[in-house]
Structure formats: C-alpha cells, structure tokens
Amino acid sequence: MAAPRIGVFICHCGTNIGGIVDVPEVVDYAKKLPYVVHAEANLYTCSEEGISAIKEAIKEYDLNRVVVASCTPRTHQPLFRNACADAGLNPYLFEFVNIREHCSWIHMHDRREATEKAKELVKMGVAKARWLEAQEEFESGVYPAAMVIGGGVAGMSAALNLANQGFEVHLVEKEPELGGRLLKLNRIFTINKAPDELVDSMVKAVQGHSKIKLHMPAVVKAASGYIGNFDVSIDEDGQETSVKVGVIIVATGAQVLEPELYSYGKLDNVLTQLGLEQRLKDGKLGEFQNVVMINCVGARIPERPYCSRLCCMTAIKNAALMKEINPKAQVYVLHRDLMTYGVEFEEYYRKAREAGVRFIRYTLSNPPQVMGAKRVEAVKVYDELMDMEVELSCNLLVLATPLIPNADNEELSKMLKVPIGDGGFFLEAHVKLRPVEFAMDGIYVAGSCRWPADIKESIAQGYAAASEAAIPLRQGAVRVEAITATVDPKTCKGCGTCVLVCPFDAIELKESKIKGLEGKIVSEVNAALCKGCGLCAAACPNRAIQQRGFTDMQLLSMVNALSGKR
Amino acid sequence: MPDIKEVQTEFKPKILAFCCNWCAYAGADLAGVSRFQMPTNVRVIRVMCSGRVPPELVIRALANGLDGVMILGCHPGDCHYSEGNYLTRRRAHVLKRLLSYIGIEPERFQLRWVSAAEGAKFSAVVKEATDKITALGPNRWVDKK
Numbered sequence: 001m002a003a004p005r006i007g008v009f010i011c012h013c014g015t016n017i018g019g020i021v022d023v024p025e026v027v028d029y030a031k032k033l034p035y036v037v038h039a040e041a042n043l044y045t046c047s048e049e050g051i052s053a054i055k056e057a058i059k060e061y062d063l064n065r066v067v068v069a070s071c072t073p074r075t076h077q078p079l080f081r082n083a084c085a086d087a088g089l090n091p092y093l094f095e096f097v098n099i100r101e102h103c104s105w106i107h108m109h110d111r112r113e114a115t116e117k118a119k120e121l122v123k124m125g126v127a128k129a130r131w132l133e134a135q136e137e138f139e140s141g142v143y144p145a146a147m148v149i150g151g152g153v154a155g156m157s158a159a160l161n162l163a164n165q166g167f168e169v170h171l172v173e174k175e176p177e178l179g180g181r182l183l184k185l186n187r188i189f190t191i192n193k194a195p196d197e198l199v200d201s202m203v204k205a206v207q208g209h210s211k212i213k214l215h216m217p218a219v220v221k222a223a224s225g226y227i228g229n230f231d232v233s234i235d236e237d238g239q240e241t242s243v244k245v246g247v248i249i250v251a252t253g254a255q256v257l258e259p260e261l262y263s264y265g266k267l268d269n270v271l272t273q274l275g276l277e278q279r280l281k282d283g284k285l286g287e288f289q290n291v292v293m294i295n296c297v298g299a300r301i302p303e304r305p306y307c308s309r310l311c312c313m314t315a316i317k318n319a320a321l322m323k324e325i326n327p328k329a330q331v332y333v334l335h336r337d338l339m340t341y342g343v344e345f346e347e348y349y350r351k352a353r354e355a356g357v358r359f360i361r362y363t364l365s366n367p368p369q370v371m372g373a374k375r376v377e378a379v380k381v382y383d384e385l386m387d388m389e390v391e392l393s394c395n396l397l398v399l400a401t402p403l404i405p406n407a408d409n410e411e412l413s414k415m416l417k418v419p420i421g422d423g424g425f426f427l428e429a430h431v432k433l434r435p436v437e438f439a440m441d442g443i444y445v446a447g448s449c450r451w452p453a454d455i456k457e458s459i460a461q462g463y464a465a466a467s468e469a470a471i472p473l474r475q476g477a478v479r480v481e482a483i484t485a486t487v488d489p490k491t492c493k494g495c496g497t498c499v500l501v502c503p504f505d506a507i508e509l510k511e512s513k514i515k516g517l518e519g520k521i522v523s524e525v526n527a528a529l530c531k532g533c534g535l536c537a538a539a540c541p542n543r544a545i546q547q548r549g550f551t552d553m554q555l556l557s558m559v560n561a562l563s564g565k566r
Numbered sequence: 567m568p569d570i571k572e573v574q575t576e577f578k579p580k581i582l583a584f585c586c587n588w589c590a591y592a593g594a595d596l597a598g599v600s601r602f603q604m605p606t607n608v609r610v611i612r613v614m615c616s617g618r619v620p621p622e623l624v625i626r627a628l629a630n631g632l633d634g635v636m637i638l639g640c641h642p643g644d645c646h647y648s649e650g651n652y653l654t655r656r657r658a659h660v661l662k663r664l665l666s667y668i669g670i671e672p673e674r675f676q677l678r679w680v681s682a683a684e685g686a687k688f689s690a691v692v693k694e695a696t697d698k699i700t701a702l703g704p705n706r707w708v709d710k711k
Contacts, residue, residue, distance in 0.1 A: 558611050562627075
C-alpha cells in the first residue's frame, strides 16, 4: 500500500460553519496533521466549484485519501464519494467529518470552543482516513414487485403509478373498502364537489388493473429483509400469506381527533367537522338556525403543538355550505389563526366572508365557553377586535379537530424499522432533501401518515414515492454499501461467537479451502446477507473478523487522536 | 503537585460519544438542524450500530485519559439491526462493573437511547453527561498507574 497522502477540505457552508468556526484556522491546523499533504477551505464544498476542487486536488497532489469536513454523511456522503470516484480514487478512501450539525449549529455562542472542537473532529477524521482501504461494492438483485400499505388517495396514486409503469403491486388495505378517509367526506374543498367522482374513478382503475393485487381487508403482520428483498407477511381476512417485494410504500393515512372538549359526546348538538360531513352526506342533519364552529380544538396546544393544516379549510368549506343550505342562518367561525395559504385557499376564504360567514378570533388563554345544560344554546367568546365578550346564539356547534397519527403507526414502525417522529407521525429521511423516503433504503412514505396532507398533496406524494420506488425496481439491482464484515482465516479460531451474534444468519462455520489452511474450521461471511452492523466485529475475541469502513484500527485511531495518543 | 494547578483552572471534561448511524447520529443531526445549543465537550464517532463498540475500546479511551465515554443507540426494540442494542445493553452492564474493578469510576461510562426524532433528548444527554463528568472531576486513572 502506498503511503497515505491525505487531502482535507473544510467547508464554510456559507456562514453556517464559517460564521462560527474559524475555518482558516482549522485549515492551518489540518495542514500540520500526519499524512496530510493538502488542505483547503471551500465556500461550499458540495457546490460544483467545491466538487471540482476535490477532483483537481486529487490529481495535483496525488491524493490517495480525501477528508471533507462539512455537514452530515447521512445526506452528503454519496456526493463526495462520487467526486472521488470521478477522479479515479476508490470512493471508500473518503472520510466525512461533521462540523455543522455536530459543531457550528450547536455552539453558536462559543466561537472559540467551536473552532477547537472542529479542529479535533478533523484530527479524528484524518486519523481514521489514514487506515481507510479501497473497497468494492456488492450488487444485490431487486425483486420486481412493490407493496403499498394503505388504500387511500395517496396509496392508490402510488399503486396506480407503479402499476402503469409495468410493475407488480400488492396493495394492502385494512378496511373492506378502498378510498380511505375520503369516503367519509361530504364535499371537498376548493371545488365543492362530492368526493365520489374522484374516489370512484381511482377505485375502478385500481380494481381493474391487471398489475395490482388487492389485499383487503388485510394488515401487515411481520416484515423482514432489505431493499430489493423484503418478505412481508400479511393477514388477509384471517389468512396469513407471505409476499415478496423489492420496495415498500407506507401510505396508511391518519385519523381525526375525537375531542374531550366543549361538551363533545355529552350534548347531542355538538359535532366534529367530520361528524357534520357524515350527517350532510347521509341527509340526516335536519333543521338548524345558528351555527358556531370552533377551530383548533385539541390542536396547537402544549400536548399537541402542531397545526393540522386542513381543519381551517374544512371549517370554511362547511361554514359556507351551511350558509348555502340556510341563508338565514347565522354562521360563526371562532378561530385562533386562519391557515389559508396560497392564492386558491385565500380566495375560498374571501368568498365565505362574502357569503356572510362571520369570523371571530379567540386566544388559547381565553377560549370560548359553551352554554346550555341539555343542548348547546349559546357560545360565549371574547372578541379581541371589539375588546368585549359576546354571546352567540347556537343550536349547532361544530368542532374542527386535527388529524392525529394512527394508533398502529408504532407497531408498523417497529416491523419496518422506520422511525416515527415526535408527534407520532412517520419521519422521513430528511426534512427538506428526502421528503418521501425513509432512512431505511427501499421504504418510502406518502400522504397523511407522514403529516396532515390534503387530497392534492396526498396524490403528489403518492406519485413522488412511486417514482422514487421505481428507481431500484427499474434498475433491477442495488449496490450495497461496502461496510460488510470480512474474516481473516489465519487468526480465526472457529469459536462461532460471530455466528451467534449475527442477526442476519450471514456467518457460517466452514472448512477453509484456502491453501495452507485446508480443513481448518473458520467463519465465512455471506456478503449478500451481511447488513454491515458490525456486531460480529465487536464480539470476536480474537479480532479476526472486521467490519469494512469501521475496523478496530480505524476506530482506535480516532479514539487515540481525540485523547492525544498515537 | 498537579492537583492544585488544575483546581485553579476551569475543568473542561472531554467526552467521547459513539453514536449509531440510524438513531443517535440522526438525533444528533436533528439537534443541529434544530439549533439546540449545548456544551462543547462531546465528540461523536459514528458507528453503524451501538453493538459495534467493543468494551475494550471504551476502556482504551478512558485509559488514554478521556474524562467520559458514552454509547448512544436506538431505543430497545427499535434497533435497525433488530437486536444490536440488546447486546450493547448487556455489555454495558458488565463493563460498568469491570470499570469499577479496575479503578475507573463507572459513572464515566454511560449508555443512553436517543431516537432519530429526539434532537432535544440528544442535547439533554450531552448536557447531563457534561454536568455529571464535570462534577466527577478529571479522570485520574492514568496518574494512578
């Protein structure tokens, strides 16, 4: 192996890093580290300029190791690895140092200490880089079928999109009917039409599609495997079946909160917006004169801090509709803020006002009060604009409640190994850059199971998830990161500890066929099954098994660099 | 008399945190994206699974003079590799006893669970560890030998 020649690239990330960490000081420091032959600062190392700076430096300084100190490997590692590969350097001779998320962004008020920490992190990265080795990636096949979990608009859009591209799709829906939450709605904003037309055409297309296999009513019971090779077992009408797919799209939707506020469930003229829609749809609403709607019921409160986005529009839709059905009715919407983003929604709101719907703003510290013993008869609210309390006559109270995550999200998240976020909704791989993928390769997310989404957004996300999922399906193979385990048959004593700890049954004890070691029982790793966790490497009493990219030497060199030992 | 000298200057502990790629490292990233401000004492080494960290490496880090070492992984049941963090948990239990046996305060080593969504918890763990190790004082194990 040629002597290490390490190049270090320190990113300013505009002012994100450069505004806090003294980047030139870190560059000077890096230049003095062992085996570093070149160090430079870039305004943005991920920009075209930065990438070509890396490529040029590899040629000019004959670099055989590259270290970039910038953001997180979870988003940018592939980019820099590709830059190395383009310049003829094996991409596994690249090491990432995170000085943004793990330094400048969390130490904004201590520039001195942040700079010292950045220097040390770079030192650790350089120490590891010295021990990096070239690796070859392993190709693994992709089974050409997809599973979509959830048969609402998002799931149906995703399934149709993939099926129309020619891929086999398994659509799993837990209810006995396709259409999801949309089935319960009376009208949809902003077109004010019944959802039937939209749902019917989609359901027909799904049911009639030769490439879509419907599992309904069915739930996912267990899942194992990885991108290209998932085994999912589903319980379909009491019968358990196993399905093999290459990719999975999660589009399980959400549910509407049933509140314990404003006498809901106690007085019979109190409904949720969804309850109102059901009665309208079934023609069972009956007579009404004065309607009061309260928004943000159970939303944007300390225990549920998020805005559900759709409820304001739903309230405006139904308020205008009440006015349309009974023009003499007094219709009030009590809101905290009105979320009517975009031109279309704002216009919809304006029309409701013109139709005579009254809007009154209330605050969380001074919420409306419901009056009446057997039925709601009036609602008292403090009107901020008039600076006085008003009493509104009311014989129908409608509460706008947020979408909340499905109760079984947690179970599904454990089965698929995909995370759920603070509020209980699923969490995508990156809040901005990877909106429909999970961090787990081969699993994607769409619709309201991720975050409250309206119909248009759900369909768009369904399409987006399908197009991402189609990439591995179309390519037929995925490259597996070369972080798998390798055994040194000379030092392996064949004790089998690695076989015991491996969660993937990727290691077997076998007779060696290597010359000079014939007949010796040693561990053998099946790279196709190895997922690169490194459990075996930590457990081996003889240090005979190592994880590529995370070898004992590489980790130890980082520890030693940090503690000032060599 | 190194003790007297060190009492006069402020003690800033140096703490190493092994973070698993899928939960804790992602949680640390989220803490950054959320701009949660925290003490500067902790340095992160990324591993794919908390179960990749051999106990010898923790001991090596402390024997080298680092003031604290943490392993941060996925919550039990959430391991990306199904059961890696269970191994970590069992090892941590034995390791703590081993540390006290060889004369290193076991509090210098901590195992914590941080999910990809727990940016706030990551920053709380960093603060907690920094406070704890600061109170414990510098790691004297090397001097004792």
